[in-house]
Amino acid sequence: MSIDPSSIPNFGGQPEPQPAAPQGPVVPDQDLVKQLLEQMELKYVVDDEGDLAAPWEQFRTYFMFRGENEQQVFSVRTFYDREHSIEDKSALLETIDDWNRRTLWPKVYTHTHDDGSVRLIGEAQMLIGTGVSLEHFVSSTVSWVRASVEFDKWLVETLGLATEVEESTEDKPDDEG
Template identity: 85%
Template sequence: MAARYEGKLTVSIDPSSIPNFGGQPQQPVAPQGPVVPDQDLVKQILEQMELKYLLDDEGDLAAPWEKFRTYFMFRGEDEQQVFSVRTFYDREHSLDDKPALLESIDDWNRRTLWPKVYTHTHDDGSVRLIGEAQMLIGMGVAPQQFVTSTVSWIQASVEFDRWLVETLGLTSEVDGSDDDKQDGDEA
């Protein structure tokens, strides 16, 4: 069993070692032993990626983009603690669009590892998408695994939005905005 990490974890992340989907070789990140990641480590990762972030009313860390928000949440206790990266896509769809949405996201979920995407139907009948990836961290994880997974999940969340726009033919949105820009970035 890994010892629970009680101090502040400082990780040096070389920006050139942040993975892309092309599979760059990774550099080791210190410390080498298992740690239980925390919000400070996620902040360090976001800062290294030069991404803006904020804390919401519930104390969860969030990175806002123009058409979606990605949250970094820690839930549970001790050995059952889970780290979740959950992306809420703001684009509204109608109930009539739901069958086509389900077909599209089923295709995405079959062909990719993350994020796993699902629909949420609101009381007003609008349908929105949510993407999610999770990691059990209560027993500790290797820092490099945590960093690599977190960065990959962020990149995949952005890529899903691009893929959905292309798949559903939302070209007017592509022509009018840049979905991979974070809130506050200049076009």
């Protein structure tokens, strides 16, 4: 099974012509996801557990297959690296609840670590065990990746984190002395 680059959805402009998809459903696998990531020009690694991960500066997105046979699930899970304090968790939950109400994906939730730091995780899933259309798989995966990136931008704007990032950069000493 192969993905034609012209089949990757173009969300920025005119719709591109879609080639004929394979007849019948396909059961996606890691090789198909690798091919899709390469065509999207995204770097990826395979972690110690065998999952694909695409790293960004402030987060990393994993492409995971779980379950067996008809119950197999494809999950795109994004781990956002920005730490939040436990004191900010209530406000953070209100913010991500707003996101979750207004968008389809990724659904975002918090994870509180033993040290009291709070991080966010975004997730979208698709049942693939009985097969899916290749076009649906490609367009969903591309949309989920783009939405994960957009969530990070939205969070930075909504919480005013861009100012914090700019200020911390401005506070660093100039090495060109």
